[in-house]
Amino acid sequence: MTKPKTLLDKIWERHEITINPAGQSLLFIDRHFCHELSFHAFNMLEKRKIRVRHPSRTIAVADHYTPTTGEKASDFKSSDRFELYNTLKKNALNHDLDFLGLGDQRRGIIHVIGPEQGFSLPGTIIVCGDSHTATHGALGALAFGIGASDVSHVLATQTLWQPKPKKMRVILKGSRPPYVSAKDIILSIICHIGAAGGTGHVIEYAGPIISSLSIEERLTVCNMSIEAGARAGMIAPDETTYNWIQGRPHAPKNDTWREALIAWTQLGTDEGAVFDKEHEIDGQLITPMVTWGTSPEDALPITGHVPDPLKETNIDKRANLERKLDYMGLKPGTSLEDITVDNVFIGSCTNSRIEDLREAAAVAKGRAACVRAIVVPGSGLIKKQAENEGLDRIFIEAGFDWRPAAGCSMCVGVNGDLVSPRQRCVSTSNRNFRGRQGPDARTHLTGPAMAAAAAVTGKLTDVRSLRRN
Amino acid sequence: MIPFKILKALAAPINQDNIDTDQILPARFLMMPRDQRYGTYLFRDLRQDNNGLKIPDFFLNQKKFAEAQIIVAGRNFGCGSSREGAVFTLVDSGFRSVIAPSFGDIFYNNSFNNGLLPVVLPETLVKKLQQFLINEATPEITIDLETQQVFCEATSLAKFDIDPHRRERLLKGLDMIDYTQQFREAINRYENDYLADKKWL
Numbered sequence: 001m002t003k004p005k006t007l008l009d010k011i012w013e014r015h016e017i018t019i020n021p022a023g024q025s026l027l028f029i030d031r032h033f034c035h036e037l038s039f040h041a042f043n044m045l046e047k048r049k050i051r052v053r054h055p056s057r058t059i060a061v062a063d064h065y066t067p068t069t070g071e072k073a074s075d076f077k078s079s080d081r082f083e084l085y086n087t088l089k090k091n092a093l094n095h096d097l098d099f100l101g102l103g104d105q106r107r108g109i110i111h112v113i114g115p116e117q118g119f120s121l122p123g124t125i126i127v128c129g130d131s132h133t134a135t136h137g138a139l140g141a142l143a144f145g146i147g148a149s150d151v152s153h154v155l156a157t158q159t160l161w162q163p164k165p166k167k168m169r170v171i172l173k174g175s176r177p178p179y180v181s182a183k184d185i186i187l188s189i190i191c192h193i194g195a196a197g198g199t200g201h202v203i204e205y206a207g208p209i210i211s212s213l214s215i216e217e218r219l220t221v222c223n224m225s226i227e228a229g230a231r232a233g234m235i236a237p238d239e240t241t242y243n244w245i246q247g248r249p250h251a252p253k254n255d256t257w258r259e260a261l262i263a264w265t266q267l268g269t270d271e272g273a274v275f276d277k278e279h280e281i282d283g284q285l286i287t288p289m290v291t292w293g294t295s296p297e298d299a300l301p302i303t304g305h306v307p308d309p310l311k312e313t314n315i316d317k318r319a320n321l322e323r324k325l326d327y328m329g330l331k332p333g334t335s336l337e338d339i340t341v342d343n344v345f346i347g348s349c350t351n352s353r354i355e356d357l358r359e360a361a362a363v364a365k366g367r368a369a370c371v372r373a374i375v376v377p378g379s380g381l382i383k384k385q386a387e388n389e390g391l392d393r394i395f396i397e398a399g400f401d402w403r404p405a406a407g408c409s410m411c412v413g414v415n416g417d418l419v420s421p422r423q424r425c426v427s428t429s430n431r432n433f434r435g436r437q438g439p440d441a442r443t444h445l446t447g448p449a450m451a452a453a454a455a456v457t458g459k460l461t462d463v464r465s466l467r468r469n
Numbered sequence: 470m471i472p473f474k475i476l477k478a479l480a481a482p483i484n485q486d487n488i489d490t491d492q493i494l495p496a497r498f499l500m501m502p503r504d505q506r507y508g509t510y511l512f513r514d515l516r517q518d519n520n521g522l523k524i525p526d527f528f529l530n531q532k533k534f535a536e537a538q539i540i541v542a543g544r545n546f547g548c549g550s551s552r553e554g555a556v557f558t559l560v561d562s563g564f565r566s567v568i569a570p571s572f573g574d575i576f577y578n579n580s581f582n583n584g585l586l587p588v589v590l591p592e593t594l595v596k597k598l599q600q601f602l603i604n605e606a607t608p609e610i611t612i613d614l615e616t617q618q619v620f621c622e623a624t625s626l627a628k629f630d631i632d633p634h635r636r637e638r639l640l641k642g643l644d645m646i647d648y649t650q651q652f653r654e655a656i657n658r659y660e661n662d663y664l665a666d667k668k669w670l
Contacts, residue, residue, distance in 0.1 A: 017656055018652055018655045020634060023633065024632070026652060037552070040503055080500060081500075129551055130550075199573075229574070435492070
């Protein structure tokens with residue numbers, strides 16, 4: 001009898017070209033995405049006069065620096081951003097890569113469009129020079145972020161050297177309480193295991209709650225694996241996955257679809273397979289969450305209060321907590337629901353898919369935003385779908401700023417969509433780091449419904465109180 | 470890449486956990502070409518306030534640590550974004566090593582591509598080391614990659630673990646693309662077999 005294997009073991013072993021004497025594996029990389037900041041990697045190739053080994057395995061997508069106000073050159077907030085866009089385009093054309101640029105409906109945030117186009121598939125290894133590449137693991141792939149030097153290595157060789165990571169499984173038991181979103185689930189997990197809890201590990205999410213999630217929700221959960229310190233997060237593919245992938249542009253068709261399905265159904269973790277670490281979380285206890293500090297692990301149920309440094313006995317921890325509260329402009333003991341906000345951002349690779357927009361629109365409908373609130377769809381196709389469903393009208397009538405062009409936008413702010421210093425933003429993105437949304441910006445992470453709720457009340461708000469009314 | 474064998478240098482403590490790559494190099498500086506001086510922007514928003522004034526508490530602004538080449542940091546150093554610029558800015562500022570109880574995985578990986586040695590030590594030792602650096606007038610330590618040891622004055626403080634392949638890369642200043650090209654035949658063989666098996670890829 002063969003030893004039971006995990007989903008990670010199976011993908012890893014199938015992609016192992018060789019193992020060197022020091023024990024590192026040379027892995028074959030099925031799929032790779034480039035964006036504007038991949039210029040370092042292209043320059044490295046240029047210096048050595050190397051061509052891309054397999055152009056059809058890389059897609060170049062402009063998402064970080066692109067404007068959200070429109071798809072024209074004049075929409076860019078500065079000429080150097082437009083130049084960066086043109087450099088990506090030039091590099092893509094030069095190396096015969098598929099390029100998704102301005103005006104192309106397929107363009108959007110890489111971690112939204114990879115799955116949407118069927119380019120990201122179960123059983124594959126997917127990399128990109130972006131830490132949120134973990135997102136694609138929701139389809140049963142091993143997907144992780146890499147730096148510029150490794151991007152050049154992948155372009156040149158279609159391979160990467162990696163030591164085998166440790167395996168962690170997070171099992172969510174029970175059933176999901178009402179009004180708890182995928183974002184609340186992943187924030188709860190990060191809170192439970194800590195921002196460094198997954199360091200050196202790949203997390204497999206499992207259990208009845210995970211199986212019941214839609215693909216959009218699974219993408220949200222896997223997206224923030226890096227915020228728990230794990231380079232990758234993954235979920236075994238199942239009927240939900242296959243149904244979602246079938247018919248997408250890059251998905252296999254006809255006979256190869258049937259062949260692929262046979263291979264994919266073998267991927268799941270075997271009964272009795274061993275993990276280095278396992279966590280069990282009672283899903284019944286998860287409630288709508290919000291972050292109060294400057295690390296994603298600083299999350300609490302919305303019914304909670306700002307922590308008090310005086311209750312912290314460890315001196316270092318107390319000093320760290322004081323620093324966080326000082327940066328966030330918060331007083332210890334304040335009820336989270338009493339915190340007033342200045343901005344709301346609904347978007348990013350975490351929460352910009354059609355289901356996210358529907359959730360936010362359900363809260364916005366018939367209400368009025370009392371603070372600046374921007375909604376940025378994750379791709380051109382999602383924008384179109386949302387407009388077909390009339391979601392754009394709901395947002396616009398409620399006073400939200402519906403952006404016509406997809407991109408990373410205010411999650412990282414490099415396209416110029418920024419939060420002003422000392423302003424508070426409720427954001428559906430993935431990082432509440434100091435300065436992440438702009439110098440001195442104060443970020444509170446929530447799911448899309450909670451973000452919409454904050455927009456219409458001007459405060460952090462328990463979405464359950466609005467939805468029940 | 471400059472090989473890394475043994476380093477005796479001034480070291481500076483950052484007594485904070487979760488120093489993410491947005492702190493090391495804020496995102497607004499990411500579009501700079503590699504030949505520009507990345508070092509200028511290291512810890513930009515921790516070092517200077519909004520008006521560009523130096524924040525005196527920050528270690529790099531203290532005279533004693535201004536020439537440091539080693540950072541001794543808290544848990545999860547370099548977490549967050551995959552930006553290799555975070556390593557570029559440290560290297561361009563003259564840093565050759567960071568010691569911490571744990572690192573962000575991608576930052577850790579990127580370090581080896583730029584000759585920066587990340588050293589993992591237990592948290593208790595890291596705290597001890599930080600205290601030593603604060604107390605000493607000349608806060609100097611030695612890191613020997615060959616014997617995998619950190620020395621405080623003449624005494625060995627600790628041995629550290631490191632993946633042998635990564636150690637080798639730093640010791641020799643190995644270029645990864647050149648190294649991988651030696652495996653060209655194995656890669657070709659693998660691809661033929663794999664792609665015949667997985668026609669949809």
